Amino acid sequence: MLRLIAQMPQLTSSETREDRMLHDTGRIKLTLDPEASAIVFDPDLRRAVSGEVPFYAEIDRAQAIMLERVGLIERGFIKKVIVELDRLQAEDFQSLAAVPSPRGSYLAYEDYLRSVIGKEASNLHLGRSRNDINATVLKLKLRKPYQELVGELLELLQVLCGLARAHLATTFPLHTHRQAALPSTLAHHLVAFAEAFSRDLDALLAVHPLLNQSCLGAGAGGGTTLPILPELTAKLLGFASSPVNSIDSVASRDLVLRLLAGSAVLGSNLSRVAETLLLWLGDAELASLPDELVGSSSAMPHKRNPFLLELVQGKSGAVVGSLVAAITGMHSTPFTNCAAVGTEAARHVEAGIDNVTRSVRIMKLCFSRLTVDQDAARAMLDRSFVNAMELATLLTVTTGLDFRSAHNEVGRSVTTAIEHGTSSLVAIMPIGGISDPEVSLSPDVIAKTARAGGGSAPETVTAALAELEDDVQRSNSILRELVAGWARAGKELQSAIDSLG
Template structure:
């Protein structure tokens, strides 16, 4: 290798290793005559292609399959080269790209990958690059790579929503205190709370599902940002890769990574919802004892034998916070950059999407497990309802509607009753209701009666909650159906790509006067 460098007149950096595939073509661009400085390379590129073998190379291979088929169809490369490219890509795929993974990537994974193909196919393999650039390749690769984690996140959120709806259906009549400012405030039901969580999370599902059109626009064909004068078929490569549309504007295609920002923003808002729900569950399973988690969903203390720590809910909060950090890092990285292909956008800012999605998936999955295992302590809930004046607002309302008082006077009167009850150590408002006007409502002021009758405004009445669950479940199933449609579309594209490859591999048939003959 040293001799090759000297023959080519390439200056040799003292500490650079060029231990690549023995036939790999040196990355000599004609303008740049040496590899990247080793210290810089160590920062911006992986030292070898081992990680890229699973992360990027399979997507490069699919992009090249579609590109080769398209270029052959428009006559920019011949069928023989197309076949050789497809054969080598299949070989690489079969061995998990390990024959390439050992190579160094002094100027990034794509050029190392292209050099490898040139070394095993011939220099004409670089004609695959006609009508494209690393810019549109990497923008396309990002969208292909996002598909699996995007599907996983949406599927996890749908699972969580189904658990919430199923558990709510089983607790329509389970009376449960509603807290404000961390104090018991009003009568409610357990189902009312679970449905509230579900309604909020369903909006997060809608936000995630709204991103799928962005994922379904291809960037391939935009080139370096100026499109191309060649007669390529971007709509064909888009279809073969499972995209619904080819690029609409070449500059936007390579400049924009807002799909990352929108996805991380949705994840951040989802994380905020999950963190608040987790905090509410921590309140329930904490000192109030309104609910409990099974042994397999709590942790012990290394020092305190009595502890049953609901630490998974704290994990949810931590992962949700980390996702917000990923969004802030990504949007800050893209801020005030030129609207063209830009490493700060396409590489540095975009890298935050992967931990962001991973944290979101983990947080959703953990809280789903907690909800699935959560047990309501109905006795504790009933005791809190009886001993915390949660019927005070209904009492004031009844005095205002039927008792001849205006609401503020009724509010003050009930406030005085509560004060007397607290000062005398009487545990509940009902024991202090000596006024005849209040005694008339004693039965209707029971917390469970209030909860059953509170229908208006989306209250906890069982029939109202059941109606809300009906609507919620319809929305969940719409999301699930759309997710299935996406998966079917992407799967159908893989089949079309395989079919196109098979047609390339078939013998060419030429028509003659006497019929047909095979021309290899």
């Protein structure tokens, strides 16, 4: 008796057993338990009308055109469907907002269409399942975030390249272990940042063929015996290709993992560049940001806090959390449609992309308005013995002294110079065999003549810049073509609808 009571479905105070029996599927007599439904589904479609529902409608337009073309539904019915979908879209789907959603947004949306158009509205479901619909909706939803992320990253690269060209001859200290270490140039640093971000861009662009493959037609995972045309629905929705394997189409969400992995690596690079900027903006005051990109202290009147760069570090770190949550949610699940994968793991992708996109935007703002203090950079170079390695190298190649001995001798000279309150090694150390050591050991000369190994010499940096700019142009073309394809598909779908008469 106790066991039977425990198994009885619990009803809410506002819900009768008759209410729940209205959703009889034939096999399942009652709707999902209200407590479970509250955990899994929204109670109505208020949130879905700005999320999934517009994509359900777009898919239904393409599905209706395809099903009519293969003779599975009649043209007159399609017209009724299109009229209702157009009406819903015109009002931003608000008629659906309060519709109950006891078994998820798609079935609630379908029930609404059946109530308005007629029961035959469910015939739109021929040759498909929620499995392939949800997989397709995910890709449609990711188009805008993907476009924004790649577009923002391209703009950041353009800012960095433009700033680098303006500072090819700006001598600037290269730090190691947060200490001035070697002479370099500002352009040398900026191109280094851009090289890393360019690789991140390549990783993100490598995902676009997967993003651009439709899942519609894979059904529940077994495809269908109906003579449908998945390649037509793919074309009308702006996808470059249709499903290749029906199981893979509904089982896989590695698109999510690849986007989050690329975003996490990008976030790591953003955080490191942000830390480098914070070093430049710190006590050394090698650079500054304008008032509109810094914050004040509520207590300390003198402060100008570059807090935006700290936000970059926090937001870019959050992307790693999104990746870990997604990949853990998918780990060791069956290779078929699975709620743990398609719902729980995939839900983290939009937040992850949003965080890294915001981080890229902040970095773009900071670099586009960064002011470099060349006097401060010069002062740091002059006082920090950044020419010590060059002196040890010159001693080795001109006097026959082995490098380690030369290294130690120069190190002792640095100690002596500090004790004597000077930053000039030439004044402390007798240097034979080197013509005009004052010139040879000048930070400007070292920075301008370091050609090998991708060094700071202007011609070396310029060559790297040219390659970067070519890559940016190619990547821009890929993104423009991708977005143009999506736009063309929208026009083709509308043309197919108009041809119905």
